[in-house]
Each structure stands twice: as structure tokens, then as C-alpha cells.
Amino acid sequence: MATIERNTTLAAQIRQSLEMQIDSKLLQPGVKLPSERELSELFDTTRTTVKEALLAMEAEGRVYCEDRRGWFVAPPRLIYNPLYRSPFHQIVTEQKRQLETLVLSSRTIVATPTLCQELALPTLSRVNEVTRLRKLDGRVVLLARHYLKPERFPGILEHDLSQSLTTLYEQQYGVRYGRSRFEINPTAAWGEVAQALMLTEGSPILLISCVNYDQHGEIIDCDHEYWRHDAVRILVDSQELERMKANTLL
Template sequence: MTALPQTQTSRIINTLRRQIAGGSLAPGHKLPAERELAVLFDTTRITVKDALSMLEAEGLIYREERRGWFVSRPRLIYNPVSRSHFHQLVHSQQRTAETQVLACESVVASGELVADMGLAPLSRLIRICRARRIDGRTVLYVEHFLRPELFPDIEQQDLSRSLTDLYRQQYGLEYGRSRFDICPTAARGEAARVLNLAQGSPVLAVSRINYDQYDRVIDCDREIWRHDAVRIRVESRHTH
């Protein structure tokens, strides 16, 4: 039986996929410019862009604004139910982690946060914004919204450290239960800028409402992940 001929797009995809799988194109390797790939494969830039977009959707490559296309590094295995903090999680997978504090300010809670956190209308929250890196690459933009009455003078603390540890050591608060929402979305505004993504690029959003040991809502985390950098894995427990 005669095999169907490959389209130009599938030829590019299969060639790059094989070279990535074989290690010829190693994680972090910068791909040739789209114009060069078009010449190499004797096709148009539109066809090259289609092929690269499909490989990006698979998480095999990623694009950075004004820098080009790169081979993706292994995804971080992330269980959002786990209480491991970011640096601990990354180090446990033999990777390096960094956190940069971008902002700490008092804000009026949005209508969505008022509803999600059970607040009075026009309540104020402390907003902490951070960028987080794995192996030197920014992969996570996160906003934390804290109830200010529970965290006096928190702006004077080292906010690049684990907030889990900070809550426990400085404020005597332990995380209890949490409520999660996980969904794919599009990068917008500050998140796109920090993650070096074009506006509208695919990202994974993880939103978490956290309660303390007294079952009080204490904060809300909103994480925006580069979609090629993370794999969500949650193990269920068998109960009798």
C-alpha cells in the first residue's frame, strides 16, 4: 500500500520532532529564524509558522517575543494540591528556581475577588506580584491577594521567600483546605510582558482560594504558567 505524500507542514513538523526526540536539538536550543527555515525546507514562511505553531501547541518548542523559537525544557511536574512551595518543588526535580518580587501594594478588591473570598464590597487587599523562573527562564507570573488584617506589615518581609513559611513563622497561620480552578487561557497585559509572550498566547491559569487552620479565607493565588513549562499531575487516594 502506497503511503500518502507528506504535506510541507507535516514534513517540517516530523523533521523537527525527530531531531528534538533524538537530542540533536537539545532543550534550550534556539531554532533558526523562520526565514531561514523557509529556505531550508524550500517553502513559505506561512507554512513554517503553521508548523512551528503546531509544535508549540504540543509543548515541544516555545516562542519569546523578539528572540525567536526555542526547544522546550522538560515540563515541571506540578501537583497544585501539594503544599510543597515553588523552590522546594523545583529543586526536588533537580532544577534551579528563582523568585523576583515585582510589586507589593494595597488594592481595592475586584468584584470577582469579593465573591470568591467572601469579602464586603470595596474591601482592600494586599496584592503581591512575583515572577518565578526555572533554570533561568521565566515560566510563571503569579499574583497573591491577601487579607491585610491577617498580615500586618508584610510589605517589610522578604517576599521572595516561600509565603507558606512566612505565614507560619511570622503570623502563626497554616494552610488548611483550598479551592482550585485550572483552565487554559490567553496571556494578557502584565502577565504576557513578564513571560515574554505575545498578547493572546496560550497559557495555563491556576487560581486557588486558601483557608487557614481556622477555616478562614486568608488569600487568593492567581498563577499564569507558560503552557509548555508545566504538567499538572494529581494523584487520587483510594478510599474504602
């Protein structure tokens, strides 16, 4: 919550002013803020200073920016447990939110060295790559690239890949997730990633990389998830893991 404070900098005053509007629900999640130019007139300053305030609020996850579209009030973060490999759709609906999945591409490629290492493959192996964009309540929040071992999922690229891969694995191939391992890196978005997430080049994002194993401990696939950093909150409970295990192995 924003509190009234004596603050030295102009940018801090702009921030507080906007935060008070947001806290008081006068500015609702998803609503577009006035343009940088309008704000700079409102606060009798320049775009540079307004932008500085907005960037700090963006870092905090209070507002977000869509490239050349404008600034918006950030909705609540999605709570996400990367170890909990249930269908993503389910995770989202349990939080009473709406998911949309777009398949950007699906193809077979030669694995990069990093991928070979992650999937424990010999060099120059081929892998299936599926790139999907996910929208939360209509907003782009996640670009996910899945890399599958082709021999485990023959012909999978012919299926409808906008559905849950978890379900597809299980129903079509009898493969279920067992243990998994993930890594979180705060980093920046460039090129395609920035474009897909509608971010400016160099914006901070969260990169979550998962490696998944089946019920027999064999590697199934891995994925690289590029998240808008304000859209997610990671939550991991070691106890929940026990329950998951019970569910998976029985």
C-alpha cells in the first residue's frame, strides 16, 4: 500500500500519486494509464521523468508496458509452482482466471549444445520444438518453448498442440510426469522473446527452465518459459511434493 510520505524526487511523487489511484481502485487492473505525454503535462514535468517513475513501478509489478501500446495497471500475479506438473490450464482456472494458448511454431530442429546437456542427448541430436504463447485474462504473459525427445513421442507434431501437453503425453503416449527440476533466472528479453511478449528490448523478465522426468526416472522433455516478471509469483512447498508423488505414483 502506498502511504503519504515526504519524498524528495519528482519521480517518487508521480509514483505515489499513481499508486494511490491504483490502491483505491480508481485505476483497475488492466486499465490503460494516460499517455506519457499526458502524464508529463499533468505533473508538470518531462516524459523522461514520467518514464523513470513508470519504470520503477514496472519493476515493482504495479504497472506494465506493452510495446508502443501504452502503460497498464498490472493484474494480480499468477501463483505458480514449477514442480507441480499438472495441466497449466487447470492451475489457471483454479485461480479463477482465464487461459488462452497460441501455438507459434512446432518443428524438428538440431539441438543446441545447451539442450543436449539438459536432455542428456548426444551432440547433434534432433529434438521437437514447440513454441507457445500464453495469455492470462487476455494478456500475453508467457512464451514457452518445449523441447521433446522425438523417439518418445512419434508423430506428436501432428496433434493439436494448443491443448495441454501433459494430457497429450498421458493419453496418447502413456507417459506421466515423475520428478522434475527447475531453474529460475532473472534476465532480459531480446528479439523474438521481446516481440512475442510485447516488451521493449532489454526489459527484465523471468526465465524458468524445467527438465521433466517420467514415472521411471527417464528424461521426457524440457521447457524454457519466458515470463513477464510482473505476472507471476513462484511458490514451492516441499510438503506439497509428497502429495504430488503420492498422486503420480499410485
